[in-house]
Amino acid sequence: MSEFAIMTDTCSNLPDEVIDTYDLQILPLRFMVDGETYQSYLKGQTSNLQRFYTMMRDGKVITTTLPSLEFAKDLSTEILESGKDLLYIGFSSALSGTFQAIALLLDQLKESYPERSIYYVDSLCASGGQGLLVRSACELRGEGRSIEEVRAWCEQHKRNVIHWFTVDDLKYLVRGGRVSRTAGFAGQMLNIKPVLNVTDAGALAPQIKVRGRKKSMQTMIDEFKKSAWQPLAEQHVIISHGDCIEDAQKLATMLSEQCGVHDCLIGYVDPVIGAHSGPGTLTLFYYGTSRAYPTLNNNTNSMNE
Incomplete structure (x- = not known):
């Protein structure tokens, strides 16, 4: 060989x-x-x-x-x-x-x-x-x-690699066409923090709208509990961040306390991706059952609506 x-x-x-x-x-x-x-x-x-x-x-x-x-x-x-x-x-x-x-x-x-x-x-x-x-x-x-x-x-x-991430400032997603200008303006006014994923086709998709950073982080943990391969405690997880190391460490602590996850690699979002997502980007990656989330499609609205 x-x-x-x-x-x-x-x-x-x-x-x-x-x-x-x-x-x-x-x-x-x-x-x-x-x-x-x-x-x-x-x-x-x-x-x-x-x-x-x-x-x-x-x-x-x-x-x-x-x-x-x-x-x-x-x-x-x-x-x-x-x-x-x-x-x-x-x-x-x-x-x-x-x-x-x-x-x-x-x-x-x-x-x-x-x-x-x-x-x-x-x-x-x-x-x-x-x-x-x-x-x-x-x-x-x-x-x-x-x-x-x-x-x-x-x-x-x-397609078993599950992506969840949130951003701190919607203007970068607006600039890249991921969120409409109208939705971006409204989101900033209402402190909306979208939680996005990557689809089976490898594209970026806003899925969930929540208010505030803490809620967006907990939403990512909740989705991890639903879709990650079992047992959760044996997951190898990666967290990437756009120069918000304290939030990344907090997310890792939440994973440890709520799910028993200890194998967590934390690193920066590189400049090429960061240029489109902005400072304050926070991401969670793990292996799971599927990227398809029918409950999201039924219960949430697109950021572009």
């Missing part, structure tokens, strides 16, 4: 210690501030994410773009030249063009390296949800699974 590398992009929001532990290969997406382009990750360098979110709070308009295809080609070629096969697990194609661009590149490399196995998985996940799937892939590789087996597992279980 051939040795293989696992490659993902910075939207997986995995901290350096996880990247280093599993020898992950990372494609950095890029963001622009005041005409300057920055990489969202540089190997061996620590990103100052507090500074990034401070710029957002100060009103800097930040835009995002795909990873450098030249960098992606060089990194992929280096892996293949080393004699390893390659599995790429990418950011949801419903939220970015990154996956399609890298998949096309890898298809071209298949022609140059016919002796190598090259696979890719559209995770249909975002942020720590993508990170959770990637970490599972790394653990399976560590157990001795083949690249084909790991790819098949990811394809089978990617």
